[in-house]
Amino acid sequence: MKTNQYDTDQWRGTDIKLALSMQKLYEGLCANKGLQYLIDQIGELFERPLILYDTSRKVLAATNDAEPVFHMTSGNEICFINEETVSWIHSSRIVDYASSALAQGTLCITITIDVIKVAELAVYEADIPFQEFDFLLINKLGALLSTQLQRSILLKLDHNQIPSSILADLIEGKPINDTILNNRGRYLKWARTEALYIAVVCDSRRGSFEGTKSAAFQALKRYIPIDQMIIYESSMVAFFDQILYDVLFDNGEGTFQRFLAENNLYAGISQRYAALTDSRKQYRYAIAALEIGLTRKRHCSFFNQCTLYILSELVSSQYDLMDFCHPAVTTLLKYDEEHGTVYFDTLKQYIYYASAPAEAARILNIHKNTLFYRIKKIKELTGITLDFGDEISKIFLSIRLLELN
Template sequence: MEDQLHALLSTYSMRLMKTLSKENSLQSLVELGTEMLGNPLTVTDIVTKVIAQTATTHVTDDPVWNTLNSEKYFDFETFSYYAKNRLGEETEKHDKPFYWSDPYCKYRRLMNKITIGGKTLATIAVCAHNRDFKKEDEAILSLLCDAFAIELQKDKYYQFSQGLLHQGFLQDLIDGKYTDERLIIERMKVLNLNFKSKFFVISLDTQYFNTTSATLPYMRDTVESKLVNAKAVIYNNNVVILASCENEMHFLEIQLNSLKEILKKNNMQVGVSRSFTHITEVKDHYLESVEAIRLGNILNKEHYFYRYENYILYDLISNYSRTDKCRRLIHHALIKLIEYDKENGTDYVQSLYNYIYYFKNIKDSAEALNIHRNTMFHRVEKIERLLNVDLNDTDVVFQLYLSYKILEYCKNSAT
């Protein structure tokens, strides 16, 4: 019997070696493992995200398998159950395959950890759906785990050093793969990630990145080390940071300022989202940070640091302008004032803008234009009479301000 097992393992070892010699052999290993064990299997990372699983099975009546098959994660209830019942600790303490049963699994599991350099990085779970387990399955699974350890070290997607275990988790947040905030919090506990109550997403664009002085991993590690309660990831060949704080102003004025010099030196363009409190909103605010860079390049090319909250109105305008209707929103009074300036050599358009921009403060408006406050006062009176508008009407003032922003956006986007 022992000789038969030895021969069987030798045969499987040869087949595994041939599979490992191929490119992108992760899924091939899963299918070979399914054949060797006579049952479907899943490979999950330490936050129970599916890395790979048997592609085609007839398992339809096992709740855990069905969830992993469709969602690629445990749901919150299942994850919490396993956390409370210390499945992770149970996996960690076994150096050999072990059996597991629970109320959520209809079929018994044979499980084993995958380790690299003495660190547990993933788990294989074999589901006894097609047949009950045999004694030799334990040896086969041990062999299979060694093969997966080799393959996962080849796979560029997985960065397995202890300090970078959060990378895949952050990528999934940015991709919007999590919708249950409780599940996110549970996974953060597993990864030992600690964040404060307010979040920002910061994108570092590499379009003009100076690759002669630094690398992307270096930039990722540098910004992560300089920001408190923040984690960074390389995403779409850019660096994306999930930062958190309690004091929003302190974060924006102190912490982010500490990064500006090194980012400027390396020609990194920076987009900062608005703050938010629900971590399920990471994807939306990541898109804000990217949009801030896009709009900043249109409207303030000489800058490199862009906060989305300064471009919200332009974001609205840019989306509407794609329908070629944007110019229709410009207030007729502003068009009339532009024509008047052209005909009379005046500069009432700029005077009105300053008056609106400084919240109708005559003194501040005059100082910005470097004119006397009385001159500014008379200009405002003249503009109101000329346009026949009431600048005490909030709606009118807003429409005029929006019109200025539309003109600014259209002018810059055309160049």
């Protein structure tokens, strides 16, 4: 007679499921996706509400369905659970598989660092009796969460994690609760304007912010408040509104840009946007700007300024750029090479300063009449007129693509 035991095949299936589940969780840990990400993944495995709270009853992370069960309360932007809830979690704890179908309760595990209790994880049964897999899984989570909490302590990510979970959901493109979308001021208190931006910051190797980089992360908090940042896939991802954007970037090569350069950090900045549902797209744009900055050794790169770089890379990955050049451009390059002239640069400056030929002449260090003489000669050599926007734009794009490469 069997009593709460699986046969050999069932146990094998449970063990495989457990191994695959832990592998996925450790991949998330190694990818630096953060505490809330791990809790979300664990919640999907249990398919029940769960909460992680520290010894002061502060909520470190929770699943989206945890609040009605664990009665979280907010104060000074930090969520807590009360003593009665903690007492209920402990008193309703289910300690063995045999009793899991007999009571509506919780599975709990204590998280320790160097044998010191720092937090507890609680999973609520939610009218779904716990299975053997659930007991095996929760007993495997202590070391995983301890490692993540030690990482958070190293980086001093000790702020309330609930807003951070919203930020992670935004950049992952997860469906966002309508309440959050309609009341973002309540959940994202830093968003003082409709205009938002995303910045992705990393070092030159796209390495993590652990170890020697923790000091740089601490310094970043001087510029961007902690509740607007998360560590995601080995980079720091920051959200900010127009007010903070102006402070950081509207002063040219200011203090923040110097800080990035001095610490060998690189930042990619998204476009301005307003709809939170566009966060995933803008995160990708910030990544694209970051990668261009890394390639070209620019410590701060804005997506809006990277359009031609992106077009250049897309074109050059499949075509010879010279095949995209306007014939006038290739003609001038060849003529300059053969005759020692500077007609290519003359045409470039003339187009760049189309409405200010005097400025073009100043850049070229020639008289304005000399500029017009050269332009007349260029028209004779190439057959262009420079009278139509389509012709001018094709020539301009050809010059820029060549310059970027």
